[in-house]
Amino acid sequence: MRHKDENKSEAIFEATIQLLNEIGFSDISMSKIAKRANVSSATIYVYFENKEDMFGKLYKRVKEKMSQQMIDGLDGTLSTQALCERFMRNSMKFIMNNKDYFFFLEQFATSPLIEKLSLGDTSSMFGPLFEIMEKGKEIGEIKPFDTLVLLTFCYFPITQLARAHYKGQLEANEVNLQQVITMSWDAIRL
Structure with a gap:
């Protein structure tokens, strides 16, 4: 060997x-x-073992790096709003610092290969994010919607801003990022 x-x-x-x-x-x-x-x-x-094995391991590896960045500094003493903002800023930081990883994940997410390789459920990597939303619902700070829906309203606006930035349509600067964060918070808060 x-x-x-x-x-x-x-x-x-x-x-x-x-x-x-x-x-x-x-x-x-x-x-x-x-x-x-x-x-x-x-x-x-x-x-x-083969190409699919490599793709699966690569996908998990990149998702792990992304999840580590997203949950960085999520301190339970912060308000739900502050935690959501930190998560969104961490997401943008990951995307801006890892353009190739971002585009790889975007491409993989829309590929039938993700289902073929049974890679769709990576929620365990993002446990702290689910906990933030659950706690926010419990204490009445955010809408009592499905946690995945709430996280979607925080993550996908960030990815849209990043895509627009990389296409040269809109700069991912502090003003635009803060607007996205504010709109996302307004969408999920009670």
């Missing part, structure tokens, strides 16, 4: 993300990934 090199694994992951963002799922191949990562095609199979 060949020794696994963390640098090669990282190179394979990064090459895969870049290629997926450039050419999409349908045109990607292990040989293209290997060439971009500067490894042999056989080396990829030291780390992954």
Whole structure:
């Protein structure tokens, strides 16, 4: 059995993300990934069983990085409003600092591959966010709607602002970010 090199694994992951963002799922191949990562095609199979295994592990890895950023600094002593704002700012920070990851996740989220690989439920990674919403509902600060709906009203406006920013349509500056945060809070608060 060949020794696994963390640098090669990282190179394979990064090459895969870049290629997926450039050419999409349908045109990607292990040989293209290997060439971009500067490894042999056989080396990829030291780390992954097949392309689907690699995609699944990559998706989980990026989602874990995103969830860690999103929940950073979520202190239970803050109000629900302050926690929602922190979550939204953390989300924007992740997206702005990890453009390739953001576009990879966006592409993956709309792909039938997510269901095929049974990767749809990553809610355990985002447990603290669900807890914030549940607590906010309990103490009467936010609407008693489904928690996923409430989180959607906080996360998707951020992704829309980021998409508009990357397309050159609207700058993701502090003024626009604060407007999105305010509108999202107004949508979910009681």
